[in-house]
Amino acid sequence: MMIRWIWTRESQREIQKVKAQYDRDVSTIKSDMEARYRETLTERRRAAATLELELEKERQRVKGYKQALVSQSQQLMEERKQLQQERESLEEEKQKLVKSGAAGALLHQALEKEQNWYNRATATLKELEGLLVERQNAYCSLIQPRDQRLEMEKNMLLKVVKDPIGPDLDLETDLKDIFKRDKHCAELLNMDRRKNGSLMWVYLKYWQLQITVQKHKRAEEAILGGKIHSDTK
Template structure:
């Protein structure tokens, strides 16, 4: 019977030394021959792994360093940009505040000027009403009334010329204010219009009598009122100019009566009754 615990040539018996002594070796010698390359391969893998880890660590360290430098540079640039923008914003806020104060000053000046002109207009209106009452009294008094009426008729031509001058000036001021409020009309064109208006007024004797030059300069400097963008009526532009036009018309009426009064008192008009 076969011994199952010791089948033939199934178990590897230790070498008794005979084979080693005889120089034969199909057992341990082959094992040693395979062990040397494996040890070399293991050593190579260990060295390669160690060098690779070292290189990876160096690359990682350099990467962290580069990232830190880039981050620091970006943060510095961000802070610099933020500082510059804050400075620019502060300058703009300061300029805006100055502009607001300037506009506020213009508005206050216009309000004050308008109030003064309104008061002056009321005063002239009262003088006009007083002159009208005096005229009526003079007319009712007979000969004196006839003299006054005659004197007023003599000044009627001057009154018509002055009124026509103001009407023409009104049209010019409407065109000037429209040019000021226009978004497409050049500023130089408006300035040329203002220059021509002043030249005409200076050359006109009636303009000198009414002192229109200084009033016009005040209008060009202070009247900045414009209607809304959808407005098509040019006469809705301007504010101070309309106050001046009413004031000038009252001045013309008052001067007409004063001229007539001066003519009577100066003896230039003599009226004889039959």
């Protein structure tokens, strides 16, 4: 009986010892897991804060771009409005001169001489429109290489530098502005290339108004410079 009691007591001690060791091991593992969890949580919070900061910077950059684009568009619209007013004013002057007999005939003659220049300028703008549509399609394409678009832009700049109307309209500067700022693309499944682009369409209307005004100014300069003479005696 005594031997059984001693064995039972020793067994209880071993059980208590193992249990105590188990509790210590569990406590150590729990502490280690909590420490790792806190470390992971801290890293994730730090990463989230970094991403939030980068996102805010990107938001500010996009906001700045939108503000610049709105400002640029407003400026172009104001210039377009001014050119429209100048064209209307020139048209009024034209009608007055037409009613004044010899002066009207003189203006008509001068405008006829400038019609060839106007037709060439209009053809150049039409060609440039097609090239801009292709360039914007390349910009919006997910598969077309960037180098190919840059080559298009380079060729367009070379073209307007060599074209006689390029310097008159300052097309080189305006094209560079389009390449830098016009990032508008239609929805992904859009099949109409002419729906791409935003700023480029404003510029195309602006250029067309410019050549209309230029035509009348060139005719006026020809008359004042004595290059056009009346046939009346």
